Amino acid sequence: MEIRKAERKKAKIKMAVQGASGSGKTYSSLLIAYGLCKDWNKIIVIDTENNSADLYSNLGDYNVLNVQAPFTPEKYIEALQMCLKALAEVIIIDSTSHCWDYLIDLHANMSGNSFTNWSKITPRQNAFINAILKADCHVISTMRVKQDYVLNQKDGKYVPEKVGLKAVQRDGVDYEFTLVLDINANHQATASKDRTNLFVGKPDFQITSENGELISDWCNRGKSELDDVKLLINSSNGVNELLTIFNAYPQYQKILTSEFTLKKEKLQQINQSLTITKFNQDGSFKVNS
Known part of the structure; x- marks a missing residue:
């Protein structure tokens, strides 16, 4: 445990695109994905929407991984791992709502105490979200939304009233993402959460690949882990320390x-020089001039 200075590091965006059916979540996500990596071949769509990702194949030669029911968290995690092994730079999960629907149905059909049963469901959901957050690539998660209601009392009666749209996912899941874009029926987007400060407070906008380029630029600011490793290599003081790194x-x-090779050679030269110097001081080794 130590106190250190805050340092901005390079990142892989973990974002969500949410909207009602027909709002353009998949299409918009593909445009953002292309802006992020500028290579359709490096994009993989995990499709749980009955092959809907193929509808936009005219955009470019992106890849599709179809996932069929049951939409278990473990199946999503397996799909993510397959995409990472295929060296995807951007993974689009279209959509994560099916996973939550599966878990809700599973919980509803479990016998016993409802509260206790959540202790069996929650770790599986958490494992799925953690797999997204730890993925060493950009991840765009689409989520369906539905109209949310509350009961308000009027004239002695409880009347349901609309209070806006709610994502079909676990409450609070938006906190896990760096950026959340909401798309309305007119295919216009707004940011309901934006730690990048690229879109927050701005009027509704049409998503294009340029939005992905902006996000990519934000992600690439600061130091990367690769830069940190290079610093460790350069500052290593011995071959054993270099081997540990x-x-x-x-x-x-x-x-x-x-x-690694150049640093090892330099360290070996230094060690050899120190050894020769020691031998000369002892008078037991003489270097030819």
Whole structure:
């Protein structure tokens, strides 16, 4: 545990696009995804919407991974892992609402205490969300919304009143995302949550690939973990310390092969020089001039 200075690091966006059926969630997500990576081949759509992702194949040669019912959290996690192994730069989960519907139905059909049963459901939901947050790539999650109501008392009677749209997902799931865009029936978007400060407070806008470019630029500001590893390599004081760094970051071993090799050679030269100097001081070794 230590106190340190705040430092902005490069990031992979974890965002949600939510809207009613027909609002354009999938289409908009694809445009954002292309803006993020500028390569359709690096985009994979996890499709739970009856092959709806194929409807926009005219946009580019993106990839689709179809997922069929039952929409368990574990199936979503497996799909995410498959996309990561395929080296996807952007994963679109279209949509996460099916997972929540599955868990709600599962809970409703469980016997016993309802409150206790949630202790069996919640860890599975949390594992799914954590898999999204830990994914080493950009992730765009689409969510369906429905009209939300509250009961208000009028003239002695309780009357349902509309209070806006609510995502079909666990309450508070929007807190997990860096950016949440809401799309209305006119295909216009607003930001209901925006830690990037790129869209908050702005009027409704039409989503384009340029929005993805803005998000990509925001993600690339600051230092990356790769930069941190390079600093560790350069500051290492011995071959054993360098080997420890090498083993601690297997994901960067190939990328940083030349840096590790050059630093190892420098450290070995320093060690050799120190050894020769010691021998000369002892009078037991003489360097030819």
